[in-house]
């Protein structure tokens with residue numbers, strides 16, 4: 230699991246070490262790390278010239294101290310400052326840099342811009358975690374002077390990019406690599422801004438974040454053996470979790486097959502399917518393990534391919550079963566048409582799995598809006614809209630797309646962006662619903678079930694046909710072997 234923290238949390242961890250902070254030891258550790266990494270890169274590539282861009286705060290001071298160390302190691306090192314007197318830390322660091330043989334320049338005159346243009350490596354110390362989104366105006370000529378081929382190393386964060394992630398600032402710094410201190414911040418981990426950071430190195434400077442709540446979580450394959458509900462000799466099919474599926478209908482029969490198949494291959498103790506005769510017959514043929522009809526379950530997966538407007542006796546019975554499940558105190562996953570059945574917060578664990586269009590529709594319906602929210606608006610800021618839906622409903626929201634976000638009303642966002650784009654195919658969401666529903670039935674909380682399910686779903690898509698197109702049913706069939714590989718690969722580590 231990779232975790233990213235807010236600026237506030239990092240500053241609190243820093244303040245918990247007053248001796249190291251006030252003596253300058255934290256800054257010294259940061260500068261030493263930056264200088265070591267830069268020096269290694271430069272030696273590898275046979276580079277000689279490095280220029281640091283020095284903003285007014287401690288990020289500038291870190292970078293100046295790193296420039297001082299690089300000058301002492303014999304590199305041709307220059308610092309271009311907005312103001313070498315901007316703070317006591319910057320003043321002291323500028324003095325150190327000069328005394329170690331670095332050139333220290335001010336402003337954006339010809340000499341400064343030439344030093345930037347001639348540099349083989351630029352260290353971006355314009356702003357760090359104290360930066361507001363948008364490049365400071367004083368730094369515009371500096372950044373414009375950087376040549377395309379120059380290797381840019383951001384100190385802590387790429388300047389001008391929002392430290393809390395979200396929307397990329399197109400004309401701010403895009404680094405080739407970033408050295409951050411203590412722990413990643415949201416800007417480094419959210420898929421929207423991650424590309425602005427390049428290769429990320431996290432430098433341990435002694436901050437203690439063990440009890441801190443992250444703002445961003447990325448599960449990794451190593452988490453699967455820790456989180457996956459692996460059965461023991463004590464288990465039977467009921468204790469492993471029975472999933473009830475209310476999905477598909479006369480029209481979308483396939484959704485019933487896909488969700489049921491995924492639940493079976495994901496290892497549900499038992500799957501019950503509730504729906505009209507036509508999808509029931511198909512489920513019987515394709516997944517004979519599935520038990521038709523209602524019965525006791527540990528969780529419900531409702532809505533893939535379900536038409537809430539469908540008429541006829543069988544459809545009415547199926548919708549009544551879905552509504553009864555929603556009214557129960559069992560965990561419920563609501564997908565696609567099932568989302569239309571939700572009127573507000575439930576008293577039990579609830580997970581919504583919309584794509585952007587469904588999220589827009591649910592927010593329009595439940596949010597009391599006068600105008601319709603569009604799919605494009607959700608896609609422009611998926612995290613914000615997923616959070617909005619979670620707050621309106623009290624549910625966990627898994628918002629699907631090339632990047633999948635899993636959020637609660639507050640707390641960390643889980644992000645996933647590693648699934649192959651081939652997964653964008655009809656029915657793959659139905660597979661995800663069955664897979665995640667199985668994890669809910671096994672007793673996992675909605676956030677963990679959702680995040681773990683998304684990871685396995687993306688890997689199963691890769692497994693199903695590495696590097697090529699996949700059909701949803703193949704993704705469902707690949708779930709079992711994918712879980713086995715993830716459990717045993719890690720066991721070998």
Ligand SMILES: NC(=O)C1=CN([C@@H]2O[C@H](COP(=O)(O)OP(=O)(O)OC[C@H]3O[C@@H](n4cnc5c(N)ncnc54)[C@H](OP(=O)(O)O)[C@@H]3O)[C@@H](O)[C@H]2O)[C@@H](O)CC1
Pocket residue numbers: 239240243255256257259284285286287288289291355356357358359360361362363364365366384385386389410411434436
């Ligand atoms: N925390 C830790 O553990 C450790 C932290 N360390 C280091 O400290 C760094 C944080 O330093 P920091 O707090 O001094 O803030 P920093 O990022 O230098 O920027 C603040 C200055 O920039 C200005 N400014 C900002 N945005 C602007 C904009 N858009 N446009 C214009 N101006 C803008 C802002 O102006 P103001 O907001 O005051 O008007 C202020 O003058 C951190 O990233 C790391 O490198 C390490 O030393 C070791 C341990």
Ligand SMILES: Nc1ncnc2c1ncn2[C@@H]1O[C@H](COP(=O)(O)OP(=O)(O)O)[C@@H](O)[C@H]1O
Pocket residue numbers: 565584629630631632633648649650651652653654655656657658659660661686
């Ligand atoms: N570009 C993409 N790259 C990777 N995964 C994607 C991409 N686009 C969509 N997906 C994934 O494909 C699935 C599609 O789900 P959904 O839209 O509900 O399809 P359906 O309703 O047809 O089953 C989701 O898991 C989503 O995250």
